[in-house]
Amino acid sequence: MLTIRDLKTPLIGPFDLDLAPGAATAVSGPSGAGKSLFLRAIADLDENAGSVVLNGVSRASLSAPDWRRKVAYVPAESGWWSERVEDHFQDTPGLGALLAAVGLENALGWEIARLSTGERQRLALVRALQLAPQVLLLDEPTSALDPPSVQQVETLLAARLHSGCAMLLVTHDPGQPDRFGARRLHMEHGKFTDLEPREAMS
DSSP states (O other): OEEEEEEEOSSSOOEEEEEOTTOEEEEEOOTTSSHHHHHHHHTTOSOOEEEEEETTEEGGGSOHHHHHHHEEEEOSSOOOOSSBGGGGSOOOTTHHHHHHHTTOTTGGGSBGGGOOHHHHHHHHHHHHHTTOOSEEEEESTTTTOOHHHHHHHHHHHHHHHHTTOEEEEEOOOTTHHHHTTOEEEEEETTEEEEOOOOOOOO
């Protein structure tokens, strides 16, 4: 369980929110409402105040790298610090299966410069999933993808939900929350309101 209490930054909040294992929460709202800033605050990437606790362990008690391994943030546009794709990944046993699940099983030998926006988006997700996080913070995870790739990514994320990962995603896709059985939140001017809960994804 990720428990968020009185989380705020100079621009957004305060927020109270619980993210249960195996459950998805979707945040929608107009551009500039503060959705990405909310995810960044949970990941502790910007100045913020409040309490964020994962399974009884306070974020303040962990180093930033340890926190972000447990609570993985995937921005809409991820950073790439080397020319080769393979330099951005750990050599873990499940890597090949993750890459294949998003249709990029041969991507490790590629150069970053040749990647499309959608390929970068899928690889950034795989990079986060390699850490086996307990919580996924996803900012528009399928915004640059064609329908077959959206289906691949959503299938992969649904499997993570079923295995007990909690997920908080920002999305402009009106059907995506339903496909994940997600609780809906709508954000305006740095605050959000509940919308109708949805049935679990089958």
